[in-house]
Amino acid sequence: MQFTLEHICEGSKARAATLETDHGSIRTPIFMPVGTQGTVKAVEQRELREMEAQIILANTYHLALRPGTEVLEEHGGLHRFMNWDGPVLTDSGGYQVYSLSELRKIEHDGVTFQSHIDGSYHRFTPERVLDIQRSIGSDIMMILDECPPADCGYDYARRSGELTLDWAAKARRWIDRTGPLYGHQQLAFGIVQGNVFEELRETSARGLMDIGFDGYAIGGLAVGEPAEVMYRITEFTTDILPQDRPRYLMGVGTPVNILEAIDRGVDMFDCVMPTRNGRNAMVFTPDGPLMIKKERFLHEFVPIDAECNCYACSNFTRAYIAHLFRTQEILGLQLASLHNLSFYLRLTRDARSAILKDRFPLWKEAFIRRYHSGRGSDTSTNEQPRSNL
């Protein structure tokens, strides 16, 4: 694994780095569009390139159920199946088992759950989810974790953290005993758990570092806790994690959440917000989000975001996009998703640029001030699942 820490911004913990994969370099901080089922919803693969997406996320849980590992292997893995030759990160399925499945039984060696699609029974173990990720051929595999709810309490969180650490050790052994199926390198990231308890977060982080992974994710946040708690736990954790490994804050978040986490030393992000909210007619602008379906937008003959050079903003007015949503036209979902992802990718590109110029704190302040003082407001909470559907 090659991870180059290029710069830490003056007056901040914000980092600019490069992570090399066999499918290309990832310049961080980076937002990863979510392509749960092997497609970023309502967006074409060439459009992901156009908006300069550097890596996308897919989900082990969903791909294991459909199309299944047999079909994926038959086609030489997810990259070929979906015709995306850039890097792919796959979530392990731990969070989906927690958030989507009807029934789940967590045992020492894994978890049994019912599919949210047809109720069929499945079993994930630390080894099994890696096997699936070998079939998928993701560039970055995540290990299986248990993701407890925000309000689980200390005792549950402690036991859950121990289980996750045990699974991580098993995962590490399995990774070392197996190899990639398609010739390209597959990195593996551990997931720090421990809920809102610093002591447990530290145990989890140090335990994972002892085992040793290519990168470290912070899981179990953005599951309902207040933003300030999320920021505190994030910073507490990044302070422990090694500088020479990438850090990934799972499932976060709003534009402001992302900047605050970058400021606290996080490199990688994913969130369904740009696409899911886009499909619900919420579009992001530097002046805050807009509910583009409102009637008043039918009279605005300007782009969603005049500073954006995405296909939607270069070609269509707010009026037209409002009309598309008001008439339930699919093109509305396409354009809003495309713009919102472009907005998020520009956000992390601009953040990186500010970091390299030692201007991140000032730039962040200015962004947040404008974002909160604008026509819209960042009404969405940080209560975003780290995953999808």
Place this chain on the structure above:
Amino acid sequence: MQFTLEHICEGSKARAATLETDHGSIRTPIFMPVGTQGTVKAVEQRELREMEAQIILANTYHLALRPGTEVLEEHGGLHRFMNWDGPVLTDSGGYQVYSLSELRKIEHDGVTFQSHIDGSYHRFTPERVLDIQRSIGSDIMMILDECPPADCGYDYARRSGELTLDWAAKARRWIDRTGPLYGHQQLAFGIVQGNVFEELRETSARGLMDIGFDGYAIGGLAVGEPAEVMYRITEFTTDILPQDRPRYLMGVGTPVNILEAIDRGVDMFDCVMPTRNGRNAMVFTPDGPLMIKKERFLHEFVPIDAECNCYACSNFTRAYIAHLFRTQEILGLQLASLHNLSFYLRLTRDARSAILKDRFPLWKEAFIRRYHSGRGSDTSTNEQPRSNL
């Protein structure tokens, strides 16, 4: 109006021609993608260019209800509103009143109906639908007609034909008294009605020709009558219509329907079939249509149509597109719509090329033989509305 008849194919009535509009030339025979509400469903405007769409269709009825003429005029017409700078034809709304509205009362001077959206009352007259089309700024306006059902009987069809002819005279007078709003020329086509009765079709066609229009549409077909009747009435009508004017068979149809009508002297077509069927997972190939959602396609690592150079066929396998439909992903609708429209546009391009080489009848035979003998079959009937939703 400039319409140049370039060639009539040997052994056929099939024509190659060029129709000039202020937004570009249309080389016929041509298929017009249907963009009812100012968007071709699930397809981007740049993709319409990419697939070489030469003209698209929009609907007066739908655009009058949403976004309404005020918004359209405010933005300088539909071309600017939707950012499509190619030619646009608008249907008059006659068919939509017949097929979509809850209640309709046809009177001598127009039709009162309830919106299918909110039940509000609206009134279309021959003059009003032209005013709306002036607001839209379509390159080709259609006059208001009454479109009776296939089984309406002779007496109803006769009276309806008289009414439509009367409306056509009023429309002609209104066209001559009004002008375009945005500086570009707006052609007007009459619509031949008369149901399945040759005598009524002749009266209608000759009546419209006496009034004089820039082109002539054949309406009231593809509304439930057998294909053979549609072909007979089409040929009977084109035999009457002037050679030096474009002919447009409204709402037709399957690939085979289109070729049979080209053979009988029709120049222009529109149909929702490629997009609507695409959204229902039916994709067209030279070997017949495929229901791409079927499980077996998950194992086919080839494009929908190896002879097609559309984005979908150049980049994605049947397996991937099957997966997208099976997981209800929007990208499935996008790719199937894009491919199907590309297929229809290639069909009419190839037809034109065959006509210019005096090979149309043989080429048509070969196409139909292959299309019917393939894996799929042209199961869809000709019972396609000329319109949309």
